[in-house]
Amino acid sequence: MTVASSVVHEGLGRRAEDVNKPIIKYIVNVLSNEDFDFSDDGEGAFDALDELLVGAGCVSDFAECRSVCSIISEKFGKHGLVKAKPTVRSLSAPVRMDDGMDEKVAPKKKVERFYAAASYAGFDGSPRSASKAVRAKFSSESALILYALYQQATVGPCNAPEPSAWHAVEKSKWSSWKKLADMASTEAMRLFVKILEEEDPGWYSRASNFVSEPMVDVQMNQNSSIQPVVENGNSFPETKTISTENGSIVEVQDKGVVSEGFGSVVVYDQWTAPPVSGLHPKSRY
Structure with missing residues (x-):
């Protein structure tokens, strides 16, 4: 010590x-x-x-x-541990997270930095958060306090019932969170970032350089094919548009398909009485 x-x-x-x-x-x-x-x-x-x-x-x-x-x-x-305050800030001196920020802007920046730190540490809301992902990056002691601070910052003071002694891991997490008592969420956020910086000083640069996988745009290649349409024994050419999506062929039905022959449709999106020819059908009853 x-x-x-x-x-x-x-x-x-x-x-x-x-x-x-x-x-x-x-x-x-x-x-x-x-x-x-x-x-x-x-x-x-x-x-x-x-x-x-x-x-x-x-x-x-x-x-x-x-x-x-x-x-x-x-x-x-x-004990001689207090050193004289330099009049000019050293270039190597650590910079506080909110140095140079306007008081109205700093809280927003702190919150953004906290969530960036939480995401980097593995607290992203998935079932494996605060468990495998966190334990793999930090010691068990640091992982526990990071979990507790994350809960305190996002949920608030621990009001959950104490887990059974049979569940040692859950009980340890609960105890670590409970010890924070009524710590303010803003203080928990600040402390979370500070502890992460001590454990992994270069986390922010790595998090900033992280590029998520790009979204893959679905490429639609339209090919036109002419297929004959048979009506009343007469064959009429009709163009159908076939869309290729990820290699599979999907037929597309368009609203404005004009049928050739008797009673051509000239008005779209409105009810039009179809042409009727021939004898009137007999009554069924």
Whole structure:
């Protein structure tokens, strides 16, 4: 365990043991970043982690959260973990997801990025989501927290009944989700993306370069064939259009077929009395 991790565990107390490890890892990474600014009395830590600490159950409320952030900030300073804030941002410094975005635009971008991350991780709504596809990409621990954060972001707090102990996997997923308590969906989205970035730093470039399979257009080749039509013993040539679709021949019936001979149709899409010739049929009764 690193010094920064020890400080965070010490600041959170025993409740740190009940929080998902990836969340603790994320908190440690945020606070130990060389560009992180704690500000006075840990206000920087409070601004960055307040919703996460309260939502994940690390603290009971925002008042306690402010106090804990102040304690952690002080301990980071005592251990020499707080570095001076550079006046000019380093080109190698990590860029936040919403840096440079207008406040009205940033939430939409965050949601779009979250769903892109969820799709990349395997949470696409299919039956195998959050199971085989996710376990194949991440460790079991990371897969559990990603599942929990996805559920928290899309469904909300866990209100599902606790699975039976016989179903170990489902019970683990339920427990991981339940630990998030009342974490806000926006915070769950943000944390989902951050953890994915830690597990797979190049995910966004690969997701952006992904090109889905192109849709195959059905090619219709029309061939005309002349077939004779026999009416009253007389043969008249009639052109029928035959459509070739994927190699199979399909006959197409057109509305405007003009029959040759007596009573040619000159008006379309209207009822026209057919020509009648010959003797009137006898009554059946």
